[in-house]
Amino acid sequence: MPYxxxxxxxxxxxxxxxxxxxxxxxxxxxxxxGHAYKAYRLVYSLFSTVFFLFIxxxxxxxxxxxxxxxxxxxxxxxxxxxxxGTIILVKAFRxxxxxxxxxxxxxxxxxxxxxxxKSGIHAYVRHPIYSGLLLIFxxxxxxxxxxxxxxxxxxxxxxxxxxxxxxxxKLIRLYGKRYTEYKKEVPALFPTKFRx
Numbered sequence: 001m002p003y004x005x006x007x008x009x010x011x012x013x014x015x016x017x018x019x020x021x022x023x024x025x026x027x028x029x030x031x032x033x034g035h036a037y038k039a040y041r042l043v044y045s046l047f048s049t050v051f052f053l054f055i056x057x058x059x060x061x062x063x064x065x066x067x068x069x070x071x072x073x074x075x076x077x078x079x080x081x082x083x084x085g086t087i088i089l090v091k092a093f094r095x096x097x098x099x100x101x102x103x104x105x106x107x108x109x110x111x112x113x114x115x116x117x118k119s120g121i122h123a124y125v126r127h128p129i130y131s132g133l134l135l136i137f138x139x140x141x142x143x144x145x146x147x148x149x150x151x152x153x154x155x156x157x158x159x160x161x162x163x164x165x166x167x168x169x170k171l172i173r174l175y176g177k178r179y180t181e182y183k184k185e186v187p188a189l190f191p192t193k194f195r196x
Contacts, residue, residue, distance in 0.1 A: 002062045006148060009055045010155035016051075018166045020044055023110075023173060030110055037110070042103030059148040068145035078143025085135030091121040092128035116175045118182055124191040126182070127167070130160055131189045164188055 019025055030037040068074060095117045099105040121128045137156050141149040171179045 014159040038106040045102045062148045064146045074142045078139045081135045082139030085132040088132035
């Protein structure tokens with residue numbers, strides 16, 4: 001039962017993530033709450049952070065059932081994957097204003113026009129935040145190879161195609177042909193070429 005609850009929590013988290021990032025939902029909400037919409041990103045970020053931490057704490061509280069023997073090698077793999085994932089996240093966030101992304105700078109993202117980022121790590125993968133999270137969750141599994149860690153990883157892997165589909169649908173609406181051309185040139189999660 002705890003594992004079912006964990007899957008349900010992740011499904012709810014990812015479902016809300018896609019819904020709350022949807023442009024039609026944002027326009028509907030903006031019409032309903034008017035000027036207060038400027039605080040939407042901050043409320044969304046706080047809600048997502050608390051919900052994410054709750055899921056991780058819930059998973060940590062489940063009795064551990066190991067799938068692999070925890071060794072120095074699995075611990076090393078865990079640190080290595082999580083380290084690479086963290087580096088990717090840091091590089092991805094260099095292209096964003098953290099204050100804007102988190103909502104600390106109150107703004108109406110429906111009125112502001114943001115540049116389509118294709119430089120830095122975005123020249124190699126379209127969704128480096130997802131790539132980084134995937135490596136971090138993989139590292140977490142190797143560091144603590146229990147069923148709950150595998151569920152964390154499995155739910156993320158299951159959500160990624162859905163999340164990318166809806167994210168790119170939104171980006172095509174925002175940027176049109178510029179994004180479709182970028183999509184043809186750059187892979188979603190894993191780089192296929194490296195520039196010198």
